[in-house]
Amino acid sequence: MKKIITTCLLCMVLVFTLSAQAASEASTKPAHRTLVLGLEKEPATLNSHANAENIVLQMGHLYAGFLTSLNPQNGGPILPAVASSWKYISEKELAIQLREDVYFHNGRKLTADDIVFTFNWTMDQKNASIRRTNFIAFFDKAVKTGEYSVTLHLKSPNPSLLELLAYLPIVAEDTVGTLDTAPIGCGPFKFVRWDATQQIVFEPYEKYYDYESIQFDELICRPFQDYNAAMTAFFANEVDIMLFLNTSDIPAITSRGSKYCVQSISDMGNYVSCNTAKEKLANPKVREAIKYAIDKKELIDLLQSGVGLPISQMYAPSNMYYVPSLDWDKDLPRAKKALVDAGYPNGLDIEILTPNTSARVSLATILKEQLEKVGFRVTINVQENAAMFELFNAGKADLAVGGFGFYADPSFRTMFISSTANSNWRRYGYNDKEYNDLYMEGLSATDTARRKEIYARMAEKAIDEAGFFMLFSSTSNCAVRSDIEGLVYRGSGNSDFTRITFKK
Amino acid sequence: MKSLIIKKIFSSILVVFLLTILIFLLVHMLPGDPIETMLGDYATEEAAAALRAQYNLDKPLPIQYFIWMGNIIRGDWGVSITSKTAVMPQVLNRLPPTLMLCLIPSFLSLGVAIILGVISASRHNSPVDLGISIGSLALLSVPEFWMGILLMLLFAVVLNVLPAGGYVKPSVDFGKFLKSITLPVVTMILHSMPSTIRMVRSSMLEVLQEDYIMLARTKGNSPVRCNYIHGLRNSLIPIATNLSLQITSLMAGVIVIEKVFQFPGMGLLLLTAITNRDYPMIQACIFVFSIIVVTVNLLTDIVYALIDPRIRYS
Numbered sequence: 001m002k003k004i005i006t007t008c009l010l011c012m013v014l015v016f017t018l019s020a021q022a023a024s025e026a027s028t029k030p031a032h033r034t035l036v037l038g039l040e041k042e043p044a045t046l047n048s049h050a051n052a053e054n055i056v057l058q059m060g061h062l063y064a065g066f067l068t069s070l071n072p073q074n075g076g077p078i079l080p081a082v083a084s085s086w087k088y089i090s091e092k093e094l095a096i097q098l099r100e101d102v103y104f105h106n107g108r109k110l111t112a113d114d115i116v117f118t119f120n121w122t123m124d125q126k127n128a129s130i131r132r133t134n135f136i137a138f139f140d141k142a143v144k145t146g147e148y149s150v151t152l153h154l155k156s157p158n159p160s161l162l163e164l165l166a167y168l169p170i171v172a173e174d175t176v177g178t179l180d181t182a183p184i185g186c187g188p189f190k191f192v193r194w195d196a197t198q199q200i201v202f203e204p205y206e207k208y209y210d211y212e213s214i215q216f217d218e219l220i221c222r223p224f225q226d227y228n229a230a231m232t233a234f235f236a237n238e239v240d241i242m243l244f245l246n247t248s249d250i251p252a253i254t255s256r257g258s259k260y261c262v263q264s265i266s267d268m269g270n271y272v273s274c275n276t277a278k279e280k281l282a283n284p285k286v287r288e289a290i291k292y293a294i295d296k297k298e299l300i301d302l303l304q305s306g307v308g309l310p311i312s313q314m315y316a317p318s319n320m321y322y323v324p325s326l327d328w329d330k331d332l333p334r335a336k337k338a339l340v341d342a343g344y345p346n347g348l349d350i351e352i353l354t355p356n357t358s359a360r361v362s363l364a365t366i367l368k369e370q371l372e373k374v375g376f377r378v379t380i381n382v383q384e385n386a387a388m389f390e391l392f393n394a395g396k397a398d399l400a401v402g403g404f405g406f407y408a409d410p411s412f413r414t415m416f417i418s419s420t421a422n423s424n425w426r427r428y429g430y431n432d433k434e435y436n437d438l439y440m441e442g443l444s445a446t447d448t449a450r451r452k453e454i455y456a457r458m459a460e461k462a463i464d465e466a467g468f469f470m471l472f473s474s475t476s477n478c479a480v481r482s483d484i485e486g487l488v489y490r491g492s493g494n495s496d497f498t499r500i501t502f503k504k
Numbered sequence: 505m506k507s508l509i510i511k512k513i514f515s516s517i518l519v520v521f522l523l524t525i526l527i528f529l530l531v532h533m534l535p536g537d538p539i540e541t542m543l544g545d546y547a548t549e550e551a552a553a554a555l556r557a558q559y560n561l562d563k564p565l566p567i568q569y570f571i572w573m574g575n576i577i578r579g580d581w582g583v584s585i586t587s588k589t590a591v592m593p594q595v596l597n598r599l600p601p602t603l604m605l606c607l608i609p610s611f612l613s614l615g616v617a618i619i620l621g622v623i624s625a626s627r628h629n630s631p632v633d634l635g636i637s638i639g640s641l642a643l644l645s646v647p648e649f650w651m652g653i654l655l656m657l658l659f660a661v662v663l664n665v666l667p668a669g670g671y672v673k674p675s676v677d678f679g680k681f682l683k684s685i686t687l688p689v690v691t692m693i694l695h696s697m698p699s700t701i702r703m704v705r706s707s708m709l710e711v712l713q714e715d716y717i718m719l720a721r722t723k724g725n726s727p728v729r730c731n732y733i734h735g736l737r738n739s740l741i742p743i744a745t746n747l748s749l750q751i752t753s754l755m756a757g758v759i760v761i762e763k764v765f766q767f768p769g770m771g772l773l774l775l776t777a778i779t780n781r782d783y784p785m786i787q788a789c790i791f792v793f794s795i796i797v798v799t800v801n802l803l804t805d806i807v808y809a810l811i812d813p814r815i816r817y818s
Contacts, residue, residue, distance in 0.1 A: 044586035044780050051586075128555050180588045196598065197768035198670055222670075225763040225772060228653050233668040236660045386536025386781045393540050 033216035035484075035500060038230050040244035042197055042223035047179035048169050049122065049129040054266075054405070057167075057493025058243070062202055062219065064169035065102060065110070065186035068162050070408070070490040078162040082110065082170060082186065091157040091446055092140075098148040103207040104172060105190040112144040114172045119152070121171055134164050134412075137420065137443055156444035159451065160409030166491070188498045189219055197223065215501045234260075234479055241487065242479040243495070246358070247304055253479050261482050264475035265489045267316055269413075270299075270403040272352070272367060274467025277395050277429025280350070285342035287467040290399070291328065292335035293374040294367065300472045302366055303359070308472045313459045314413035316406045316473060320448075321455040326463060335374040347375040353397035354380060355388045363401050363471075395426040405492025406473070410455045411443050417466045430466040505809060512805050516798045523794045524576070528569050531786050538585045538781035559585055561783075572787065582784035584777075591788045595770065599792065601671060602769035604685065605761060606754045609692035614747055617697045621704025622731050625712060637705070640698035648695040648757055652764040655687050669766040688765045695757065696750050703746040707739035714738070740811045748804035752797050 048060025067083040102110040119142035122129045140153040175184035189202035200221040204214040224230035274281045296310035354364040368378040418439040419425035442454040462468045486499040539555045556562045581591040624636040660668035672680040759771030777785035
């Protein structure tokens with residue numbers, strides 16, 4: 001009996017000792033924190049110079065450095081990033097001072113040579129950087145003026161330059177070769193590895209100038225091909241932030257009490273465009289009929305559960321260049337009369353081209369019903385993305401539905417229907433000299449009043465002549481675990497995770 | 505037997521060669537352009553033309569085919585248009601998980617299906633037979649992706665005992681590997697087993713009517729011996745055919761399962777390549793799939809000869 005008691009006591013002491021040691025280790029060793037993001041699909045590449053998809057842009061904002069940063073407050077001033085300050089020497093010269101504590105993920109310090117290289121590489125057509133189209137119209141060269149200073153020389157002034165710099169990933173000669181699959185940047189997160197279809201792993205870079213603000217040790221991006229599987233993984237707590245969330249699933253998130261929450265992460269505009277190269281759509285009365293058949297409020301109610309704003313221009317209603325007087329309401333009698341006046345008293349066959357995503361197909365379906373009320377006979381042509389682009393770019397669509405993220409400067413999106421070299425105008429068949437001249441003038445105008453006049457006139461032409469009808473603004477939402485806060489949205493494909501904290 | 509195998513191999517090589525032409529033509533007939541898909545809204549004529557030249561997409565189709573075929577023979581499967589990395593390592597890396605998802609369920613479900621099919625046939629019209637028939641019909645009616653999501657909801661969300669998708673290599677963590685393949689494999693088994701059960705059952709029902717089975721019973725053989733030694737062996741030909749068809753149809757269905765469970769196999773690789781119109785990758789994936797199908801058919805022909813000596817000597 002004595003032996004049994006002694007043995008039991010010894011075991012208890014052993015167990016307590018081991019537990020205490022483990023607890024002691026646990027309390028002294030910091031817990032390894034991982035932030036897991038759910039992506040709506042696997043990016044085709046990590047090179048945001050090569051691919052325009054939002055998901056690729058987002059990956060780029062994890063590892064790459066940028067000269068400037070967008071302000072999370074809509075309409076707020078552009079913020080410094082790798083560029084610590086800047087000054088316009090003249091209308092066509094921007095002097096930039098760089099931070100002296102920026103390092104690439106291979107340990108090398110960033111200097112002015114890397115900024116010069118970035119611009120030279122981007123503007124070299126053989127590198128096929130999509131960013132080139134943003135700069136080609138006005139950019140001349142970048143000149144090193146000191147170890148940490150550069151002057152950008154422009155062919156013409158450009159008020160959107162600082163915003164454009166927030167979308168230009170910095171590259172270096174010794175890192176540019178691996179951008180697609182193992183990128184090396186100078187941003188907050190260092191690329192670790194890419195396990196195909198499973199995860200893309202990053203870790204906070206210890207030499208990043210704001211490293212102390214990052215409160216976790218690892219960032220894992222998990223792509224999902226199937227939306228239902230993604231939501232299952234989120235509810236199984238395998239994902240902390242689901243970067244894509246269908247609006248219809250918001251109640252499913254919020255109904256689970258305080259465990260999860262929904263956050264808006266991007267503003268975008270949805271549109272239906274007319275191909276005015278087609279004879280029936282070249283008729284302004286037909287376009288008028290389409291314009292006044294559209295019920296934007298119904299679209300917002302049915303597609304966005306009432307969340308969103310009707311818009312008429314290619315930038316957010318809060319934008320200083322937005323002209324509220326150009327907004328219009330549905331007017332069915334006027335639409336019907338316009339179609340009759342156009343010479344189609346018995347109706348007109350028309351086709352809406354849409355990609356095969358559920359949001360766009362739903363938009364096309366409701367538009368079909370609205371147009372049929374005024375006499376159109378509408379068919380919907382649902383195409384996979386690649387096929388849709390082919391038809392769209394070849395100018396084969398009648399109407400097409402789509403959407404894009406908003407930029408602060410109106411020149412970004414008004415470029416769409418210009419027929420200048422950096423646009424794909426055949427989609428819309430709109431080749432108007434006045435519009436192009438206004439676009440080019442708007443790119444370089446520095447007087448705000450004149451720019452307002454320019455963009456007001458361009459918006460008018462887009463609606464009345466090009467038949468480019470903006471419909472409503474919507475937000476992209478993400479689902480977040482409630483113990484996580486600090487997600488900052490800065491712009492399209494530009495969610496900032498460096499301020500994420502975990503509530504205790 | 506040797507000459508049979510050699511003949512089959514030569515005809516398989518010819519089939520694969522003809523398939524390369526078909527694959528190439530089909531891929532290029534797909535609507536959509538990889539360059540415009542990649543460039544999206546930035547697809548100006550200038551940018552697109554520069555990239556097309558870079559990938560030889562501006563050359564005539566026959567030239568593109570001969571370039572591709574010549575490279576394949578030299579072991580160069582080209583460079584992915586979207587990721588700009590070599591195609592072959594990606595394809596070979598993704599092949600084992602797909603083979604795992606096709607072969608493990610095929611053989612596991614075969615073992616179970618044979619037993620259930622024989623039981624069902626030997627107890628024809630009994631409640632056991634009815635239960636197995638109804639059960640297999642019910643499973644056959646359920647789409648595999650729906651079944652997969654239901655299993656995921658049950659085991660990953662409600663019970664929280666298995667992961668909701670993903671894959672861990674066995675070399676990294678064998679325990680997690682087993683957990684990660686459980687749901688996809690079970691889904692594939694539940695999807696493929698019913699048709700095998702029904703095939704075994706109907707085949708056995710025919711065989712069990714034969715005189716030699718009656719003789720075997722009369723001679724005092726046990727039911728197990730009659731069913732499995734005398735009966736099953738004679739119904740193996742259609743079972744072998746069904747297995748071969750099942751493996752090939754599982755390879756088609758594996759795309760859905762890989763998508764649902766985010767399993768890094770060739771199905772998902774092919775799906776992504778098709779979405780992006782990544783021609784070299786699509787061609788390589790279909791080429792590999794076609795080699796597998798041809799090989800499975802070749803092996804099935806050899807198995808026929810092993811099962812049935814009459815085929816061997818004909």
